[in-house]
Amino acid sequence: MGKDKKKEEAVFLRRKITLLRAFSLLIGSMVGSGIFISPKGVLKNSGTVGFSLVVWFACGLxxxxxxxxxxxxxTRITKSGGHYIYILETLGPLPSFLFLWAEFFAIRPANSAVVSLAFGRYLLEPFFAPCAAPVPAVKLVSLLGYYAVLTLNSWSVTWSARLQTALSIVKLLALMLIIVPGMMLLAQGRWCLDVHSSGLSVGKLASSCVTSVGLVFP
Structure with missing residues (x-):
């Protein structure tokens, strides 16, 4: 009787995430807003389309x-916990604690702020084109969007997973709108892959590499 009572009182997470929703969560974690922001910085700092492709290829490797x-x-450390458990098993408790502390107080908040600001800017830019959207309005919309997602995640796992599925579909469609026309232009012979740039410097090359690598290791 005691074991049955403890089993009934145990706290556990209900399985409300289906295979499609789990797949959408993986897409959302890998395909972030940076893929729509970083290419501009990479192309600007590299100078030419050809050299920017070289940077993307190197960072892809x-x-x-x-x-x-x-x-x-x-495969070697079969425990849940991501970065934390890998550092804990290889380097010990102190480095893993420091990483978790930095992740909680600096890395994750900064990443959430960047994503929220990107959301606010891209949402408002069509209404203010060709001018830039006002910074206070962008910050306000970013804050409202952040708290809306936070409230939805706290209220219902099912609805937050549905939202993630919808956003993942939108991301993939947006990428296809970029990739397909580019492939069509390549098929028409419009290469223009000049890798020589007179304005390229070590600083700009480093900036383009950092911008591209930021997508890999956010």
Whole structure:
């Protein structure tokens, strides 16, 4: 009787995330708002389309190496916890605590702020084109959007998962609107992949690499 009572009183999470919703969560975590923001900075600092593609290719190789390292860690350390558990198992409790502290107080809040500001800016820009959207309005809309998502996640896991599914579909459609016309132009012979740039400097090259790598290791 005692064991049955403890089992009934145990706190557990209900399984409300289906396979499609879990897939959408993975897409949302990998395809962030940075993919729509960073290409402008990479192209601006690299100088030419061809050299920007070289930067993207190099950073793509770097991301592949990082993915292989994480795959190896995932097969060797079969525990949940992500970065924290990997650092805990390899470096010990102090580095893992410091990482978790930085993640909670600096990394995650900064990432959420960037995503929220991107949401506010892209939502308001069509209403103020060709001028830039006012900064106070962007911040206000970003704050409202952030708290709306926070409230929805706190209120219902099901509805937050549905929202994530819808947003993932929108992200993929937006990427297709960028990729398909580009492939059509390439098929028509419009390459223009000049890799020589007179205005390229070490500082600009470093900035373009940092902007691109920021998508890989946010």
């Amino acid at each position: 770097l991301s592949m190496f990082g993915a292989l390292c994480y795959a190896e860690l995932g």
